[in-house]
Amino acid sequence: MNKNQFSLVLSASAISIALMTSGCSSQEEQKAEKPAKVAEVAEVEKVAVEANPLLKTWNTPFGAPPFAEIKTEHFMPAFKKAMAKHLAEVDAIVKSDSVPTFENTIEQLELSGSDLSRVARVFFNLTSTESNDEMQALQREISPMIARHTNAIQMNEALFAKVKTVFENLEKSNLNAEQIRLVKRLHNDAVRAGADLTGEDREKFAKINERISSLTTAFGQNMLNDSRNFKLVLEKTDLDGMSKSMIEAAAASAKEQGLEGKYLITLQRSSVEPFLQFSTRRDLREKAFKGWAMRGDNDNEFDNKAIVEEIVKLRAERAKLLGYKHHSDYVLSNTMASSPEAAMELLMKMWKPAVAQAEKEKAWIKEIMKEEGAKHELAAWDWRHYAEKVRKARFDLDQGEIAQYFELNNMIEAKFYVANKLFGLTFEERKDIPVYNPVVRVWEVKDAANNSIGLFFGDYYARSTKRSGAWMSSFRSQQKLAGDVKPLIINNMNLNKPAEGEATLMSYSDAVTLFHEFGHALHGLLSNVTYPTLAGTSVSRDWVEFPAQFYEHYIEQSSMLKKFARHYKTNEPMPDELIQRIKNAGTFNQGFATVEYTASALVDMAYHSMTEVDKIDVREFENKILSEYGKPDEIIMRHRSTHFSHIFAGGYSSAYYAYMWSEILDADGFNAFVEANDIFDKSTAKRLYDYVFSTGDTLNYGEAYVGFRGREPSTDALLEGRGFKASKTNTDKQAKGTSDVKTL
Incomplete structure (x- = not known):
């Protein structure tokens, strides 16, 4: 987000x-x-x-x-x-x-x-x-x-x-x-x-800010336009390995682009990632992967390399004007981490076990490749494809089978159910609220006393006019200074829109993302402060992700899966044995997922920890930094620099580590409910509301966490959740968690 x-x-x-x-x-x-x-x-x-x-x-x-x-x-x-x-x-x-x-x-x-x-x-x-x-x-x-x-x-x-x-x-x-x-x-x-600042420094600072504003705008637009430029058009003979829902989504995308009778893979994650997982056409997977990896780095009118270089230089200059060593020092002095050293310590604590786990995963993949008689070496565009085969072989788990139980409307009902059980909220869909696109849905949100607290907008589908990813924002934030101002909060996702009359099926990771963004939405909706500056999500980067990542845990619970993961055709609940298989595979591929995320965070820190910035060759810079850390060649950064909108078009510069920092809080925090033997325990939920969801930026974050949890957080749950530390109850199958890719 x-x-x-x-x-x-x-x-x-x-x-x-x-x-x-x-x-x-x-x-x-x-x-x-x-x-x-x-x-x-x-x-x-x-x-x-x-x-x-x-x-x-x-x-x-x-x-x-x-x-x-x-x-x-x-x-x-x-x-x-x-x-x-x-x-x-x-x-x-x-x-x-x-x-x-x-x-x-x-x-x-x-x-x-x-x-x-x-x-x-x-x-x-x-x-x-x-x-x-x-x-x-x-x-x-x-x-x-x-x-x-x-x-x-x-x-x-x-x-x-x-x-x-x-x-x-x-x-x-x-x-x-x-x-x-x-x-x-x-x-x-x-x-x-x-x-x-005074004199020339004031003037220089102002000019830097104005220039950075223009550059970040250009970066975001280039990324969108370069992504639009890519079109992998398929014929019927190119669909081997793709599921029925994937084929229907690709046909719908092609039809929207005037390519009737064809099938289109775009660079929206919901389109390209399943293709990389399931397509048996290695040549087409390579084209799709390179298109995805090279966004903003194609030496065309939408190239972002020069923009990256200039932004990094200007941020370093601005930090020095304010008396900081570098941009990272400037940013992190105002966060929970408080210093670049603390952020790097966390990243390295995860990096080493993640690389070790990724090497194990690579060995499993190579076993499958050998069994199948593959003549080629493992490449980055092969990893997801063979990882699915490993998942199937080791855990008897097929993502296509899972997706049949994750239908969008059921998952929306599920996230509303959790909000009701925790905070007493109810959601009434409204058809009389203006929207900017017909696919946008709106709900009036009411508290336990039936008082309206705001509106929630849901914009779930990808389209060519929309930037990639998933995020929460608002049309209005909560406050009391100018009256009882109720928030208007929106979640955006980029799911494939199905053919007319067909169900919207989601991957498991999409369902986790849905819950994640709704955690952010609740942070905005439940805000109960007087002053707008302190409202909702206007908090430190490494605190803002805590409510969202905490909320993800609910879709992992067996009781939730049994209640809301229902077959899109028969409405039958997910079988117990499938739930168990999902749990058994809960930390599968977490080496890969953690490496690709942490690689991006390390490059972010490297850019913004430079005190002197001369010439930056973006490709060379990425390779140099990550080779020094020993990144496996077959895994690339989750967000390469030229499409890393979090740090070059958003507010996460030198703060991409924050997702992992918040993961310490969410993993440890959810255990408060586990320890209460009730994932909706009322007294624990009240503390969660009182110290986290309702307080905005009115409390010191560390004190707020202790107020909720009763103590400072422990990193043990984070390591266990990613499978890097043996679980006390199940050393082989890592029973906790069900997400194969953490939403970052």
Whole structure:
């Protein structure tokens, strides 16, 4: 999940600290004009506001965006108007003669920029899901505009002086714990955003931010466009090994692209990964794999290598301006890990046993290849294919057989069931809420007292206008400062849309991802804080993944599989013996999965731990770093640099390790329910709500975990869950867990 891919834009208060210009010149110019002219301009502006749906009051259920009314041409004037209004709001704070207080400075900053946040949330959600050439061109124009707007506020000395005054007088204040937390965060965010810089350093910092904004936008668009460029078109004679559902999905994709009678494999993970697993055509697997691995690295107009190099250089320069050794030092100083050394210690703790396990898995694969008389060496495009054969041989487990029991609607019901059992939530599907695409579904979420707490949007299908992956974001976050503001939360996935009338079948790892993203969604929906900056998922990277990864554990439980994993045709529950086979194979291929994930995290840390950045040859850099760590040749990075959107188009730079850090918390945390002998134990669930899901960023993360768990976390459960430490009850079959690929 991209926790908040546009977090700076989406938080009104973040913009408030980050966007600090007074707008004095425009006000002075207006004063110099004749009254009649001012009135005329005001009338024109009034008409423009009334005509632009982004700037009007949204008279829709829950104030949801009126998507049918919103056109691409509405965004630029809406952004300009919202930015101008925001600047005026900030200017009023700056020009106030009153002594800076929490009420007249911090709370006013929290309230400012709400229109800009609203417009930005709609825009950036749509650029991720309904992108086209026009939207991409607009995004390239708007992103640096926002960066300039942000920099202007970040560099407003008068505003920072007021925030600093409130911060320095905290001990004398009568603020509550949440208010103190907010002041400290806003002051810290401001300092980290360059507010203490002076002279040329301030100007350089602002220029770097603006340039990075443009580069990350270009990176994401290049990745999307290069992925679209790839088309593996199949004939009927090319389908050997593919299941009926895979063939139907490939036919539907081809039909959508105007290739009637053909079959299309795309670079969406839900399309290409099953093909690599099941296709018996090695030549076609090689084409698909290389297309997937080389996204953004094809020396064409969508190549990202130069962008990677420039982003890394600029981040290193920016960190030094702020007094840090390098970008990784800058990023991790503000996380649970607290230092690059702590993050690397965790990664290396997992790397060595993962490589050892991967070597065992490779030996098993080579045994199968020898039995089949394979004449070729094992290559990266072979691993998934032969791993499936090993799984079948060693555990009598066929992914095609499993998929028949994972139908989308049943899995949606399952994730809602868990939320009901843990937190008393109910979900009522609404057909009257505006949506941006007909496939999007919406549910009203109610608490145990039948009070509405927000809306949940589900956008589950892949399409050419949508970026790859799975993520949670929001059209509005929860807060109480501006009233009882209810969150509008959305989950995105990229499942293959089946042929008309057919069931949407999922792999087991897709079902785990569904639960993962819904864990993020609940983190946003259950938020119960006053101030928007501290709401929901606006937390450290290595804490934000904890609720999501914790939620994954529920689909692994036998009782859940028995209740919701039902055959898509007969509705029969998954047989006990199949559940047992799944459990027996629970940690199969975890060497491979951990190596490909950790390889990406190690390269991320390597890029961002450089103090001096000269020339970077991306391919050579990846190979050098990973060869030094002894990565097996047959496994590549889960995300190669040129399509590593987490770190070059999202918010996970020098923080991709966070998924594994959070996995310590989720593995240990779920054991609290295991120890209570009830996976829905009410007292444990209440602590989970009180200290994790409802608190946003109002508590120290370590203290919050101890409040929930009663002690600090242990890494034992993490090692056992990945099969790198012998289970006390089953040394061979590793009974805990059922996921073959951890969702990262």
